[in-house]
Amino acid sequence: MFTGLIEEQGRVIRVDITDPGCRRLRIQTSTLPHLALGASVAVNGVCQTVIASGPDWFAVDTLEQSLGKTNLGLLGIGDAVNLERAMAGDSRFDGHIVQGHGECRVTITRWHQQGSNWYLGVRIPQEKLHLCIPEGSICLDGISLTISSIRGDEVVCNVIPHTREHTTLAHRRVGDQMNLETDIVGRYIARLAEVRGGLR
Incomplete structure (x- = not known):
């Protein structure tokens, strides 16, 4: 489990096709400690398993489902990625519950500054x-954000300068694709309503 608070921006330094439907990403990190084999780390909000690591890098294998649903399949050498290690049991919980299950890619519709704050808009699929x-939570590229408004199929989040600068x-830019994870509590409630034919 993750919190949506980004620890570091890593950088992709190598991409290999290891098997059909599998990409191995080697990611450079400057502040995360040596990651153990098998450790979970969210890369742009997608939970990945460390399969190799060194003093300033780690590697993950991204499989076909994640490649098709998230922007991990679009990454190239030199691209920056958001990184967060799995939450420890005795840690403070400062974000919201993030599973690291990228549901789909969404397109940025607006990204501009107004005063000291920034406004990020993304187009959400109708079924989401x-x-x-x-005022609810949403996770975009692994970043825990609060929804400020919904205009048709556009969800707008207010982003403080610190979040912009450190992710x-x-x-x-407008037109870029980000990974979406909706709030797990909302998904459970929606599923319960579907199974029961509506809440009473």
Whole structure:
């Protein structure tokens, strides 16, 4: 489990096709400690397993499902990625519950500054819109954000300068694709309502 608080921006330094439907990403890290084999780390919000590591790098194998649903399949050498290690049991819980299960890619529709804050808009697929609520949580590229407004199929989040400067949002532009994970609590409630034919 993760919290959506990014620890570091890593950088892709090598991409290999190891098997059909599998890409091995080697990611450079400057602040994360030596990651143990088998450790879980969220890369742009997608939970990955460390399969090799060194003093300043680690490698993960990204499989076909994640390649098709997330932007990990679009990464190239030199690209920055958001990194977060799995939450420890005795850690403070400062973000929201993030599983690291990228549901789909969403497109940035707006990304601009107004005063000291930035506003990020993404277009949400119709089948995911009911899982988004104003003042609710949303995870984009592994970043825990709060929804400020919903306008049609566009979800808008207010982003403080610190978050922009310390995540890959500093490099994002309108038209870029980000990984979406909706709030797990909302997904459970929606599933319960579906199974029971509506909440009473």
